[in-house]
Amino acid sequence: KSFPSSEVAVNGIHYCSYTYRTSLLNITNIEVSGAVTLSKVHLRTSQVYPSPLPPDYPPSPYVVPLESYGTTKIKIQNTPMYGILQKKLTPNSEIVITGKVQLLPISFFVNLQQSSGIWPHPEIPLHISTRFNHERKYVILANAWIDQDWGKEEITVKPPFFVPGSEFTLRILCSNDAFVVQKDGKPLLTFRHRVPYSNIDTILIDGEIFVYNITIHLL
Numbered sequence: 001k002s003f004p005s006s007e008v009a010v011n012g013i014h015y016c017s018y019t020y021r022t023s024l025l026n027i028t029n030i031e032v033s034g035a036v037t038l039s040k041v042h043l044r045t046s047q048v049y050p051s052p053l054p055p056d057y058p059p060s061p062y063v064v065p066l067e068s069y070g071t072t073k074i075k076i077q078n079t080p081m082y083g084i085l086q087k088k089l090t091p092n093s094e095i096v097i098t099g100k101v102q103l104l105p106i107s108f109f110v111n112l113q114q115s116s117g118i119w120p121h122p123e124i125p126l127h128i129s130t131r132f133n134h135e136r137k138y139v140i141l142a143n144a145w146i147d148q149d150w151g152k153e154e155i156t157v158k159p160p161f162f163v164p165g166s167e168f169t170l171r172i173l174c175s176n177d178a179f180v181v182q183k184d185g186k187p188l189l190t191f192r193h194r195v196p197y198s199n200i201d202t203i204l205i206d207g208e209i210f211v212y213n214i215t216i217h218l219l
Contacts, residue, residue, distance in 0.1 A: 007119070009050035012060040013080060014118050049119040063116065066203070066216055077210040079108070082116045083203035087218055095172040095203065096215040103165050107131040108207025110170070112179075113145075114199040121148060125197050126172070126179050128189075130162050130207075142181075142191040151194060160186045167212075 005017040032038050044051075053060065061076040068086045077099075089112075097110065109129040115122040124145035131139050138161060142154045160183045162168060170188075173180040178192040205211055 007049055011062075012050050012053045013062050014050055048117050050117065064214075066214055069216060069218055071213050071215040073213050074211045077212065079209065079211065080204065080206040081211050083205070083214050084116065085201050085203070085216070089174050089197050089200050090218055091174065091176050092219045093174045094215075094217040094219075095174075096213075096217075097170045097172075097203075097205070097211065098168070098213045098215075099170075099205075099209050099211045100167045101162050101164050102208040102210065105132050105164050105208035107134075108205070108209045110172075111202075111204040112172070112197070112200045113202050113204055116202045116204070121145065122202070123195065123199060125193065125195050125200055126191060128181065128191075132162075132164070140189065142189055144191075144194045146195050154189070154191060156189050160184055160188065 005019045007017055008015045030041060032041075062078075062080060063082045063084060064072060064074060066072045066083045066085055072083070074081065095112075101108070107129060109127060111124050111128075112126040113122045113124040122145070124143075127141075127143045127145065129141045129143075131141065134141075137157065140156045142156075144151050162183070169184055171182040171185075173182075174197055178190050179197075180190050181188045203214065
């Protein structure tokens with residue numbers, strides 16, 4: 001696959017995209033300027049994006065190995081945050097995310113997905129998106145990315161609501177036939193499995209929230 005744009009990653013995390021304005025064949029030089037000390041420049045071909053960091057490079061603070069059982073405290077609360085599962089999810093496994101909604105939020109989402117990459121696009125068995133101004137309404141969307149496309153959205157507009165500036169606890173139970181989601185102990189949504197959940201190895205959280213802790217219960 002060829003990108004219609006340049007993809008820029010910083011410390012292993014996607015930063016921005018820049019649409020091509022000329023043919024790649026016209027690029028002959030790399031210029032680096034400004035208040036920076038340049039140590040290395042690598043020119044290589046990659047099959048994934050973002051490319052893995054070199055082995056001798058400090059790990060990204062936004063990629064957090066999650067405890068197989070118990071609570072992982074998040075030192076860097078800002079998003080995006082990639083939580084890497086150390087073991088596969090099993091029936092009746094539970095994921096508990098505690099955090100706080102930022103003031104004046106637009107949206108935030110939680111993905112349970114396969115791999116932490118952006119390209120090739122990972123399979124996403126569960127995508128939960130809270131949107132605070134979706135067609136001038138507050139909605140929560142649930143969906144899945146399968147076979148290189150999004151499926152049909154499932155929309156809920158009923159309480160409990162995420163309130164700007166408030167803390168929350170989000171629980172995701174992986175039952176035999178569905179993901180059962182609660183907010184602060186109250187039912188939020190149920191999303192039936194569209195693909196097996198056994199390939200999930202990453203929790204991606206992004207948007208206008210702070211993440212405090214992620215707790216994993218594998219049964």
